[in-house]
Amino acid sequence: MDTSSVPAQFEEIMNHLHLGAFRIIPGFKGRFVFVNPTFCEMTGYASSEIPKIKVTDIFTDKRNFRAIERAVDKSGRVTGEEVRLSTKIGKTILCTTSMVAVRDSRKKVKYIDAVIEDLTEQKMTQQQLKESKELFEIVFNNSAVGITVTDRDNRIVAWNPFAEKMLQMGKRELFNKPVQELYPPAEWENVRALHIYRRGMFSDVTTKIIRHDGTELDVNLSLSVLKDAQGQVIGSIGIMKDITEERKTHGVLMQAKLAAEEANTAKSMFLANMSHEVRTPMNTIMGMVDLTLDTELTKEQRENLTTVKDAADILLSLLNDILDLSRVEAGKIQLENIEFNTLNIVKSVCKGLSVLAQNKKLELCWDVTPDVPEILLGDPVRIRQILVNLINNAIKFTFRGKITVGAKVNSVGEDKSELQFFVSDQGIGIAKEKLENIFEVFTQADASTTRRFGGTGLGLAISKKLVEMMGGRMWVESEEFKGSTFFFTARFDNRKDQGAPAAIEEPSEVEAAPHVPQSGEEGVKELSILLAEDNVVNQKMAQRMLEKRGWKVMAANNGQEVLDLLSKGKFDLILMDAQMPLLDGFAATKMIREKEAGTSEHIPIIALTARAMTADKKKCLDSGMDGHVSKPIDRQKLYEAIENFFRKGNPNDQKSD
Helix, strand or coil: CCCCCCCHHHHHHHHCCCCEEEEECCCCCCEEEEECHHHHHHHCCCCCCHHHCEHHHHECCHHHHHHHHHHHHHHCEEEEEEEEEECCCCCEEEEEEEEEEEECCCCCEEEEEEEEEECHHHHHHHHHHHHHHHHHHHHHHHCCCEEEEEECCCEEEEECHHHHHHHCCCHHHHCCCEHHHHCCHHHHHHHHCCCHHHHCEEEEEEEEEECCCCCEEEEEEEEEEEECCCCCEEEEEEEEEECHHHHHHHHHHHHHHHHHHHHHHHHHHHHHHHHHHHHHHHHHHHHHHHHHHCCCCCHHHHHHHHHHHHHHHHHHHHHHHHHHHHHHHCCCCCCCCEEECHHHHHHHHHHHHHHHHHHCCCEEEEEECCCCCCCEEECHHHHHHHHHHHHHHHHHCCCCCEEEEEEEEEEECCCEEEEEEEEECCCCCCCHHHHHHCCCCCCCCCHHHHHHHCCCCHHHHHHHHHHHHCCCCEEEEECCCCCEEEEEEEEEEECCCCCCCCCCCCCCCCCCCCCCCCCCCCCCCCCEEEEECCCHHHHHHHHHHHHHCCCEEEEECCHHHHHHHHHHCCCCEEEECCCCCCCCHHHHHHHHHHHHCCCCCCCCEEEEECCCCHHHHHHHHHCCCCEEEECCCCHHHHHHHHHCCCCCCCCCCCCEC
């Protein structure tokens, strides 16, 4: 490029200018005389390529460029004219240019010098600002929240239509209105205490605002400070969401929740009281029947009393089922996570129920596959309960053939194993249309089943819920008159310590009671027992049961009499009723333990109570009692619970159940 016509000083300045600069020869075939590096960057041409192109190859709007040239020729200069450049790759750039004429001695324009600035980013920014402004206006004007803008003096200077609707105010009421007048005085003080100007913003503030008619609205408020370019506070913007209905709904829901909780508490109290009130006379009935069966009776008398005892056992079983179902539904049952042996559980349950099966000439057998882990962690009592329910049903509805109980592995992982249990019978079966309903509460296959076989249908419902608590499911496959197979799965933790004992014996609740040493046998001594019982009939019955064991018994009618008798003499053990007049068993136990504190004395105290729910047992143990035996009294369990404290090697503070 020929730059001889460009002064060196001028060229030096132009080369370091951040704007594009060029010198051209005007005219239709005008050429570039000089361009600076910035201009080359803008157009994409190398400086060596510039001499080969015409000015109009870059300034593509020839008409516009000729007009600018004429203006320069006429006035000597133009400023801030918009032009479009075409780059080497064909991209169009919007620019602004200022040009000045360089004339010869005859005043004719010889060159035109110009600077040019790329407006692309500026125009883009302006467009974005325009779009942002339009978007803001759309959001501002159409938001379903009230928006107010205040100046530095906390006066409202702008607001959106929803704010007018929310506040029931128009321009006259809102313009220049002190924002504090929107709030009740106490709420305004709370807002001021947030120190918004210092913090910059605050969101999710629950407060109240006052409408034009004086009524108040609950709102969720968010505030942000507005600052100018120098960082000076010029006002704030507030966003208010009406939550009045939400608060009302929340209040209704809270009331409903409280009512439900109160109802659930009342239900639990009712069930606990019902359990106590039913168990108390049941204790008398079953206890007296047991004691009478120990006497000389005619064959007819013994049969009659045995029938009464069987009926009482059924009634007690029903009561336990109802309480179990209630505890499951209320989430009151907590599963244990202790070691158990699956094979031992299945064997012991089957052995215990084999007598019932044999009475109907049924074969009861079991099949546990060898791959079932020997030891797992779970709740063996609940597994046993489910199996007993299913096997009892199988025995009830089967008249000939075989019942098979089994377990196999579904999956074994690093931490957990899933087992599948089944109880299969060759009984009356279940019609296909009835299969989905048999796990519902108080549901059996049909009314005739209830009349013929008895029962309430609670067993399967309870079992299904227990299975679900163990992470499993329960289902049945059956065909009418061809038998049924009940399945259930359950997930258990794997034992971490593989070196633990290989087997854990699981005594069955349905097997015959274990042998308990009689009075005078090794490990059991003559006992002096203090019996606390306010019901006279139950008191006499329990006293006779204990005396049949050869033990001496002193009776007390309430907790205060217990304390009085303890102050006069010594006893080996106390059987403590929980619910008694004047001073109940919990308070009496607490006073006994306080008196023993700091001494080596500790008299065993066993709760003997109709309060049989899990929470009741826990309350007894937490109060300082050592064991818990529920009414109606199972004599063998009572004897064993007492003698556990006096066997050789058993500490007196052993907790029994």
